[in-house]
Amino acid sequence: MSVTFAAVRKIALSLDNVEEGMSYGTPGFRVGGVLFLRFHQDGESLVVRTDFEQREELLAADPASYYITDHYVNYEWILIRTACVHADALRELIRWAHKSAAAEKRRAPRGTKRAGR
Numbered sequence: 001m002s003v004t005f006a007a008v009r010k011i012a013l014s015l016d017n018v019e020e021g022m023s024y025g026t027p028g029f030r031v032g033g034v035l036f037l038r039f040h041q042d043g044e045s046l047v048v049r050t051d052f053e054q055r056e057e058l059l060a061a062d063p064a065s066y067y068i069t070d071h072y073v074n075y076e077w078i079l080i081r082t083a084c085v086h087a088d089a090l091r092e093l094i095r096w097a098h099k100s101a102a103a104e105k106r107r108a109p110r111g112t113k114r115a116g117r
Contacts, residue, residue, distance in 0.1 A: 002083040003090055005039065008046065011091050012037055015098045029098075036101035037094055046080045046090075047072075049097035054078075058093075065089075 005027070012018055012029040019030045028038030036049040050058070055078045058066040065084040072079065080090065 003085060003087055004082075007087065008037070008039075008082070008090070008094070011094050012098070015095065017102070018098070031098055031102045034101040034104050036097040040079060044082060046082060047077055048080055048093050049076065049100055050078045050093070051076050051100070054096075 009020070009027070013020065015031070017031050019033075021028060021030065023030075023035055023038040024041065026039040026041055028035055030036065038047050039045075040047050055066075055068070055076070058078060059068070062084075065081055065086075067079050067081070068077075069079065078093075080093070
C-alpha cells in the first residue's frame with residue numbers, strides 16, 4: 001500500500017498557500033516560505049515537520065512507518081516510509097505540518113532565517 005509521489009503532491013497542493021519547489025535536491029512544499037514537507041533523498045521516504053512529542057508518539061506507535069536518522073535527532077522532523085504508512089494517517093500529518101509551518105511564518109520576525117531553507 002505504498003503512497004505515491006502523486007498522492008503526496010495532491011495532498012500538499014490542496015492546502016492553502018502551498019508552494020512547490022526543491023529542497024535539498026528533492027521536491028518539497030512550503031507555506032509562506034516555511035518548509036513543511038519534502039521527499040527524502042532515499043526516494044522511499046518523506047521528511048515531515050512535527051514536534052518532539054508527536055514524533056515520539058509516532059515512533060512508539062508504528063516504527064515500521066516512522067523513523068528518524070541521526071541527522072534529525074535534534075530537529076522537529078520525522079521520516080515516513082511511503083511503502084508502510086497508511087494514507088489517512090499521512091494526510092493528517094501533512095495537514096498538521098502545514099498548519100504548524102503556517103503558524104511559524106506568522107511568529108517569525110522579519111529578516112529571521114528559518115530552518116529548512
